[in-house]
Amino acid sequence: SSSSSSSLPIHPPTSLAALKNLRHVHIIARRGPIQAACTVKELKELLTECGVTPHLNRDDFVLSPTDYAEVAAARQKKRLLEVFTSALGKEEEGEKDNEKEKEKEKENMRGKRNLYFHFYRSPVEIVRDINGDIKSLDTEVMTLRPSAKNPRQQEAVGTGTREHVPCQLVLVSIGYKGVPIPGAPFDDFTGTVPNENGRVKVAAAAAAQEEE
Structure with a gap:
């Protein structure tokens, strides 16, 4: 690999090499798709040029009046929403009604790289097994409300509902x-x-x- 001749210690290259075998990646986001902090180019490349199959939840794209106001006020947010909804539409078009076809697609999916978006979720706790290895991530379901300081912006508020995402590795990116x-x-x-x-x-x- 390109890192084998670098000054990196042996463990990081070994761990990075293991990432090639990842087939399921989950992105946890405290707010919604409208508040996604990325550029249109970055999102397009992630969804179309990285060899991943995106998985989105249509319920996450039921927008509030404040969401629509954010979209109307920023052209980039509108374009980000278009990219997300395009990916969502393609995913739904690819769904199979026939149970046998669904099973066949499930088998094929095991060899694909799948990218799952979990909007309106906030990490709460990393759960480990008796050996200390990561086995899941506990998240809290969030909802958005207009900020008291700036009604044109929204803040995430916990609902108290918990969800569990099975995983073996957690990478933190909090901005x-x-x-x-x-x-x-x-x-x-x-x-x-x-x-x-x-x-x-x-x-x-x-x-x-x-x-x-």
Whole structure:
């Protein structure tokens, strides 16, 4: 492998090599598809160029009025939704009504790389067996509500309902939150510089200068 001649210790390359045999990957997301923090290009590549079969839940795409407002306010969110729904439609078209065909497809799926999206789920606990090996991930079902600080945005709230996802490996990717830069405008709620499609908002910048 390309890492065999690097300065990496032996364990990471061995673990990475084992990932080639993965057939089922589950993505756990606290919020919904509208709030997915990725680019359209990244999502398209993941769903169409990585050799995976995506699995989506239609119930996750029942949008609230606030979801629709988010989509209307950001072109990227609209395009992300289009990519997701296109993948969902293709998955449903491929479903078989005949039980024998379903069994045959299930057999074929064992050799495929399957990618499952679990929206509105928050990791709660990694469950291990008596040997200390990971056997499942406990999650809490979440719901979204308009934020008290910013009604145009939504925050995830736990419902108390638990679900279990069987697994043998857990990778954490929780993102990051920005910190203020002296003299620059900053939104404490979002942890970002107020912007319009990446361009710093003039009014916010002027207010930050006045505060200095």
